[in-house]
Amino acid sequence: MRKRNRVTTVLTILAITGSLLAACSNNNSSTNNSAAANNGGKNTTTNETPATNNSTNTNTNTSTPDPNAPVDGGSLTVGTFSDIVSINPLYIQDTSSGDVSTFVNANLFDMDRQGNVTAEPWSLAAEAPTVSADGLTYTVKLKPEAKWSDGQPVSADDIKFTFDTVKNPESGSPGISAFDKVESVTKVDDKTVTIKLKQIYAPFQYSLVSSLAPYHVLKDVALKDLAKDPFGSDPTKTVTNGPWKWTKWERGQYLTFEADPNYWGSQKPHIQTLTYKIYADQNTEMQALLKGDIDFTSAVPLPTLDTVKGKDNMGVILAPGPQYEYLEFNFDGANFPGKYDLFQGQKTRQAIATALNRQGMVDNILKGTGTLMNAPFLPNSWAAPGDAAVNYAYDAEKAKTMLAEDGWKPGKDGILEKDGHRFSFELQYNAGNSRREQVAAVIQQNLKDVGIEVTPKAIDFASWIDQNVTPGKFQALLLAWVLNTPDPDAESTFSSKYFTPAGQNNGWYKNTKLDDLWVKGYSTVDQNERKSIYQEVAKEISTDLPYVFLYQYGSPMAFDKNKVHFSDTDKPESSLSYGYFFHLINWWVTPAN
Amino acid sequence: MIEYFVRRLLQSVLVLFFITVLTFLLIHAAPGGPRQIYLSPGLSQEAMAVQAHNLGLDRPLPLQFVSWIGDLLKGDLGYTFKNHIPVGEIIWPTIGHTMVLMGSAWLLSLLIAIPWGIYNSTVEYSLSDQTASFVAYLGFAMPTFWFGIILQELFALKWNLLPLSDMWTMGSEGNIGNLIYHLVLPVSVLTLGFLAGYSKYSRSSMLEVLDRDYIRTARAKGLNERRVIFRHGLRNALIPIITLLGLDLPILVAGAALTESVFNWPGMGRLFVQNAVSREYSVLMAVTLITAVFVIAGNLLADILYALVDPRVRLDRKGGSAT
Numbered sequence: 001m002r003k004r005n006r007v008t009t010v011l012t013i014l015a016i017t018g019s020l021l022a023a024c025s026n027n028n029s030s031t032n033n034s035a036a037a038n039n040g041g042k043n044t045t046t047n048e049t050p051a052t053n054n055s056t057n058t059n060t061n062t063s064t065p066d067p068n069a070p071v072d073g074g075s076l077t078v079g080t081f082s083d084i085v086s087i088n089p090l091y092i093q094d095t096s097s098g099d100v101s102t103f104v105n106a107n108l109f110d111m112d113r114q115g116n117v118t119a120e121p122w123s124l125a126a127e128a129p130t131v132s133a134d135g136l137t138y139t140v141k142l143k144p145e146a147k148w149s150d151g152q153p154v155s156a157d158d159i160k161f162t163f164d165t166v167k168n169p170e171s172g173s174p175g176i177s178a179f180d181k182v183e184s185v186t187k188v189d190d191k192t193v194t195i196k197l198k199q200i201y202a203p204f205q206y207s208l209v210s211s212l213a214p215y216h217v218l219k220d221v222a223l224k225d226l227a228k229d230p231f232g233s234d235p236t237k238t239v240t241n242g243p244w245k246w247t248k249w250e251r252g253q254y255l256t257f258e259a260d261p262n263y264w265g266s267q268k269p270h271i272q273t274l275t276y277k278i279y280a281d282q283n284t285e286m287q288a289l290l291k292g293d294i295d296f297t298s299a300v301p302l303p304t305l306d307t308v309k310g311k312d313n314m315g316v317i318l319a320p321g322p323q324y325e326y327l328e329f330n331f332d333g334a335n336f337p338g339k340y341d342l343f344q345g346q347k348t349r350q351a352i353a354t355a356l357n358r359q360g361m362v363d364n365i366l367k368g369t370g371t372l373m374n375a376p377f378l379p380n381s382w383a384a385p386g387d388a389a390v391n392y393a394y395d396a397e398k399a400k401t402m403l404a405e406d407g408w409k410p411g412k413d414g415i416l417e418k419d420g421h422r423f424s425f426e427l428q429y430n431a432g433n434s435r436r437e438q439v440a441a442v443i444q445q446n447l448k449d450v451g452i453e454v455t456p457k458a459i460d461f462a463s464w465i466d467q468n469v470t471p472g473k474f475q476a477l478l479l480a481w482v483l484n485t486p487d488p489d490a491e492s493t494f495s496s497k498y499f500t501p502a503g504q505n506n507g508w509y510k511n512t513k514l515d516d517l518w519v520k521g522y523s524t525v526d527q528n529e530r531k532s533i534y535q536e537v538a539k540e541i542s543t544d545l546p547y548v549f550l551y552q553y554g555s556p557m558a559f560d561k562n563k564v565h566f567s568d569t570d571k572p573e574s575s576l577s578y579g580y581f582f583h584l585i586n587w588w589v590t591p592a593n
Numbered sequence: 594m595i596e597y598f599v600r601r602l603l604q605s606v607l608v609l610f611f612i613t614v615l616t617f618l619l620i621h622a623a624p625g626g627p628r629q630i631y632l633s634p635g636l637s638q639e640a641m642a643v644q645a646h647n648l649g650l651d652r653p654l655p656l657q658f659v660s661w662i663g664d665l666l667k668g669d670l671g672y673t674f675k676n677h678i679p680v681g682e683i684i685w686p687t688i689g690h691t692m693v694l695m696g697s698a699w700l701l702s703l704l705i706a707i708p709w710g711i712y713n714s715t716v717e718y719s720l721s722d723q724t725a726s727f728v729a730y731l732g733f734a735m736p737t738f739w740f741g742i743i744l745q746e747l748f749a750l751k752w753n754l755l756p757l758s759d760m761w762t763m764g765s766e767g768n769i770g771n772l773i774y775h776l777v778l779p780v781s782v783l784t785l786g787f788l789a790g791y792s793k794y795s796r797s798s799m800l801e802v803l804d805r806d807y808i809r810t811a812r813a814k815g816l817n818e819r820r821v822i823f824r825h826g827l828r829n830a831l832i833p834i835i836t837l838l839g840l841d842l843p844i845l846v847a848g849a850a851l852t853e854s855v856f857n858w859p860g861m862g863r864l865f866v867q868n869a870v871s872r873e874y875s876v877l878m879a880v881t882l883i884t885a886v887f888v889i890a891g892n893l894l895a896d897i898l899y900a901l902v903d904p905r906v907r908l909d910r911k912g913g914s915a916t
C-alpha cells in the first residue's frame with residue numbers, strides 16, 4: 001500500500017512540474033502567517049503544528065493596521081545567509097556581526113539620512129562632537145544616563161579604552177586604519193573625553209560613529225588575547241548598551257534578542273523580540289520569506305525580485321546601497337604585451353566611457369536598483385558632485401571619432417591599432433557574480449562596436465584577489481567599492497601615495513593634481529569648503545578617468561508589510577551602511593493574534 | 594583471521610595519515626590561504642605580522658602541521674581562527690543532526706527497498722517490479738536538491754502542509770513531534786535517492802542466488818517457497834548488500850550538503866558549505882578529517898563483516914588454500 005502511494009506521488013509531481021514555476025509566482029491564495037503565530041509575543045515555546053498553521057491562514061487584507069499607532073511587543077524575524085563572527089565592537093568586520101551589533105550596541109554617535117554625524121536620543125553621546133578652532137581636537141560628552149546592561153555606567157574610560165585598543169596593532173582590530181591619525185585620547189571627567197589628532201583629518205568624524213567596548217569587563221584581558229575572549233561570542237558574557245540584549249546563539253541557526261528592560265534610553269524599543277535567522281544560502285532564505293518564516297530581509301537577489309513583488313503582503317524597497325561598481329584601467333605597462341599600456345591616452349579612456357551604454361546597464365541589469373555615477377561619490381550623499389562631474393552619454397559614433405583622434409586606426413580584422421599595438425584587452429571579474437557577468441558581456445559588445453576587442457575573464461574570487469587585484473596585475477577589471485562611511489575622502493584608492501599593497505591604488509594611477517586635492521579635501525573640517533573641494537575632485541577625476549564609474553547599486557529590501565511598520569521618518573535608508581535597520585528602535589510589528 | 598584484521602587496521606591508519614597531510618597541505622596551498630584570510634584586509638603590514646604571530650601562522654609549515662596533529666591526537670580539533678570557538682563545539686552537534694536526518698532516510702529506504710527488491714525478484718517484470726525500476730531510474734536521474742525544491746514548493750508554499758525548512762520550530766528544540774514534522778520532506782527526498790540503489794541491488798542479488806543449484810536442491814526437497822526464499826535465498830543474497838551498507842556508512846555522517854542546504858538542516862554537510870563560503874579553514878579541515886575517518890571505518894567494517902559472513906573471502910586472501 002505504502003509503495004503504491006509513493007509511486008503515485010512521484011508521478012503526480014512529475015505531471016505538475018511543468019506548470020509549477022508559473023504557478024508559484026502568483027501564489028497569493030493562501031497567505032501565511034505562521035511565523036507571526038510561532039514567534040509571537042514572549043512565548044517562544046509555541047509549537048508549530050499543521051492545525052495552528054491552518055488556523056492562522058486567514059485573509060490578511062481585512063485589517064490594515066493604523067500606521068501611525070505604534071504598539072509595543074511582538075517579534076521581528078530577520079533573515080540572513082551567514083552566521084555572525086563576533087559582536088565585540090573591537091572586531092566587527094562582517095555584515096552579519098554588524099547587523100546584530102546594531103541591535104545590541106548603541107553607537108557613540110549616529111548618522112542622519114544624509115550621512116551627517118549627529119547625537120540621536122539613542123546615541124551614547126549627549127550632543128554633536130565639538131571640534132577645536134585648529135581642527136585638531138574633538139570633544140565628546142556622554143549622556144549621563146547611559147548604562148551597560150550589567151548596570152555599570154557608560155563612561156569616558158570606555159571611550160578611551162576602545163579607541164586606544166583599536167589603535168594598537170597588538171589587538172588586531174580591523175578598525176585600526178581609521179585611528180592612525182589619532183595622537184591621543186584623554187579622559188577629562190567621567191563623561192567627557194578629548195581626542196587629539198596628529199593632523200587635521202575631517203573624515204575622522206565618522207570614526208566616532210562607533211560602538212564601544214566595556215572597559216570594566218575587558219580591562220584585565222591581555223591585548224593579544226582580546227580577540228579570543230568570550231566577550232562578543234558568548235551571550236552570557238557579552239555586556240551591551242543598546243536597546244536589545246543578546247539572549248541566545250544557536251550556532252549556524254539563529255540568534256535571539258530581547259528588549260532590555262533596563263535599557264537607559266528615554267525612548268524605548270517597540271519590538272520585544274528580534275530573531276536573526278540564518279539560512280544556508282540566499283535561495284533558501286527567499287523561500288522562507290515567501291513562506292512567512294521570516295519577516296524582513298535586507299537583500300533580495302534580483303532574479304527573485306519579481307516573485308517577491310508578486311506577493312500581496314510583501315513590501316519592497318528599491319534603492320541603491322553605499323556601493324558603486326567600476327571598470328578599472330591598469331596604468332602599468334608591464335601588464336600588457338610589449339609593455340605598451342593601451343589605456344595611457346586620456347582621450348582613449350574618455351572614448352571608452354562614451355562607448356559604454358551605462359544607462360542601459362542600470363535599466364536592464366539592475367532592474368531599478370541602480371543610479372548612474374560619474375565620480376566616486378554617492379549621488380545622494382552630502383558630497384554628491386551633481387553636474388560638476390563629466391557625464392559621458394552613450395554615443396558609439398562619437399567614441400569612434402575620439403579614438404581616431406587619439407591615433408587609433410582599424411587594422412585588418414577591424415580591431416583598432418596604434419603603433420603596431422592591437423586594441424585588445426582582458427577584462428577580469430569574479431566568477432559566479434551574475435551581475436558582473438552580464439555587465440562584462442555588455443562592455444564586450446559595446447567596445448566591439450567601436451573596434452576594441454575585450455576578452456571577459458571570470459576568476460575565482462579568492463585567487464583573483466590574491467593574484468591579480470591586490471598585486472595590481474591585470475589589464476582591466478570590473479569590481480565595486482563598498483563605502484563604509486559617507487565621507488568622500490578616497491585618497492587611499494586614487495592617490496599615487498597609496499600604490500598597492502600600502503593602499504588600494506592597484507591600477508598604478510598617478511595624477512599629481514588629484515593627489516593634492518585629496519589632501520586638501522581632508523585638511524579642513526569646514527563642511528562647505530570640503531564640498532567645493534570635492535566638486536573639483538569630481539571634475540578632475542571624471543575628466544581623467546582612472547576608472548569608468550558605472551553605477552551605484554544595491555539589493556532590494558523586502559518585508560511583510562502587514563506585520564512590519566515604520567513611519568516615513570524612520571524608514572530604512574539604503575545608502576547608509578546598515579541603513580536597512582535605520583531607526584529600528586522606532587519600528588513596530590503587528591503582534592500575533 | 595586476526596592477522597587479517599590487524600593488517601587492514603594498519604593500512605587504514607596509514608591511509609588516514611596521508612589524508613591528514615593532504616588536507617593540511619591543500620588548505621595551506623589554497624589561494625588566499627589562512628594567512629590572507631584570517632587577517633583583516635584593512636590591517637597594515639606591521640599589524641598583520643603581529644596577528645600572524647599571535648595565531649601561530651608565521652611558523653614553518655611542518656611545525657604547524659606537527660602541532661595540529663599533536664592537538665588532534667589529544668582529541669582537540671583546534672579553534673576557529675575568526676572568533677576562537679572550539680571547532681569541536683561547532684562540529685559535534687551537527688554530526689548528531691546529520692545522523693538523525695540521514696539515519697531516518699537510510700533506515701526507511703532499507704525497510705522499503707530490501708523487502709520490495711526481494712519480492713520483485715520473485716515476480717520479475719510484474720507491475721510492482723516495473724514500478725520499482727521506474728522509481729529507481731527516477732531516483733538516479735533526479736538531482737535530490739531539485740526534487741527537494743519541488744516538494745517545498747508544493748507541500749510548504751502552495752499547500753502549507755509541512756514546514757519549509759529547519760530541524761525544529763524555533764523554541765521547540767527537543768520536541769520529537771516537531772522534529773518528525775520537519776523530517777518528512779527532507780527524508781522523502783533522501784529516501785528516494787537511497788531507494789534507487791538498494792532496491793535494484795537487493796533484487797539482482799536475490800535473482801542471482803535464486804538461480805543457484807542449492808536453491809534448486811531445496812525446491813526439489815519439497816520445501817515450501819517461503820522457506821526456500823527466506824532460509825536459503827535471503828541469507829546468501831544479503832552478503833553483497835551488507836558490503837554496500839558498510840561502504841555507505843560515511844554518508845550517515847558526512848550528510849548530503851545540497852539536501853541539507855535546501856532544507857536548512859543544521860547538519861555537517863551544510864556546515865561544510867557555510868564554512869567553505871566564509872573560508873573558515875579550521876572547520877573545513879576538521880570536517881574533511883572526520884568524513885575521512887568514517888569512510889575508512891566504513892570500508893574496514895565492510896571488509897570485516899564480509900569476512901565474517903562469507904568464509905571464502907578470508908581464505909582467498911590468506912593464500913588460496915580454498916578448494
